[in-house]
Amino acid sequence: MNVRRLIPAAALAGAVALGATALTACSGASAAGVGKGGKLDVMSSFYPMQFLAEQIGKDHVKAATLTKPGVEPHDLEITPKQTGQLGESDVVLYLKGLQPAVDKAVAQSGVKHVVDAATLTKLEVHGSSGHDHAHEGEEGHSEGKAEGHDHGHGEAGEDPHIWLDPVKYAEVAKGVGAALEKADPDHAADYRKNTDELVGKLTALDAEFKDGLKNTASKTFITTHSAFGYLAERYGLDQEGISGVDPESEPSPARMKELQAVAQKDNVSTVFFETLASDKTARTLAADTGLKTDVLDPLEGITDKSQGADYFEVMRSNLKNLQKALGSK
CATH class of the missing domain: 3.40.50.1980 (Nitrogenase molybdenum iron protein domain)
Known part of the structure; x- marks a missing residue:
């Protein structure tokens, strides 16, 4: 992988x-x-x-x-x-x-x-699009395979x-x-x-995430790194990954066109990138679609560029950025 x-x-x-x-x-x-x-x-x-x-x-x-x-x-x-x-x-x-x-x-x-x-x-196995939360509101999660997210981790590309x-x-x-x-x-x-x-x-x-994301104008977010499958599933959101699991790879023209359509259809306002990965594809997509950009941190490490000093601070920054992007009411 x-x-x-x-x-x-x-x-x-x-x-x-x-x-x-x-x-x-x-x-x-x-x-x-x-x-x-x-x-x-x-x-x-x-x-x-x-x-x-x-x-x-x-x-x-x-x-x-x-x-x-x-x-x-x-x-x-x-x-x-x-x-x-x-x-x-x-x-x-x-x-x-x-x-x-x-x-x-x-x-x-x-x-x-x-x-x-x-x-x-x-x-579980999650796709680059987060439409795998068939069991929203339940304790269990969807077991179905989704395309485009083969991490090569564990069994059958588990996330x-x-x-x-x-x-x-x-x-x-x-x-x-x-x-x-x-x-x-x-x-x-x-x-x-x-x-x-x-x-x-x-x-x-x-509880903060549930309350903060329960009433939003949109449920779809676009991100460079498809790391947020569990988060999307937990809180009833849809993750759309630009380059799947590899934020450094170049998405195909077809994928970029697909994401432009998704952005228009699902009232997407923001394309997310992460502080430690290249923001090139995110900014390209945002420019082509007239969208804003912001940070969604997969918390794979804390550096001086992180939006917080530890797990909880960064997760709350992620929540704040999601609320703004999704139009939390």
Whole structure:
């Protein structure tokens, strides 16, 4: 798959357990479960996973990162030093299928506590057009395949962008919390408390999105990066991707013509691009159709260009931008 993803991977840094010999024997996996300094070393693959580790682990964990802000995670080349850090981690937190280099390194790491976020919620297939929310208002989601969105992730091109749906992200948070409790039982009560607090904040964010997007002039948004399938489905919107999952690729003339028709038919006012990707195609389409442009951030990493300092701030900026573009009433 050919997607540009900027996901900066979070990292819960590798901890060396209280028995150095045991660590060596276990390919770096900590026998005691807590590394140097009494903290749990957690290595995360990219920002959404790092954020969970930091919010749930707080002072009990030491976080490190494999994917630096702005780095394309799919093209990530893991250095020997990072491989060593990964192997010495107490916990590894990643999303299988998103970064092949990470998947390979994790499989060979010998780390005892490995958390694959893809197993903590249900992944689905979403199209570059978001007309897959046949079950709007229901807890379950559409299972139907949609064309134009083959991420190459997981099974049958499943969409990995689960963190952009606060409800799914909360499900992942619960699984991460349980994993940290198991890896560091001495602080289980704190991990449980922190998990509950984070889930509460995500539930409140979900309510903000529901309320903020329930009454809009349009339900369709056009975006460079088709990363918002879960968000669109959750809140009854339609995502139309310019270049599918690869914001760097050039859309065909036929696709541009199709999007112009969609914009006119569905009362679209704005073409979205992301701060870390080229805005060329978005601006071209906007110029051809007389539309405005704005930012919709897939939250694959936080940089100084992000519209917020953390997950919640950026998600609220996304909500504000969507409300403005869709004509929230």
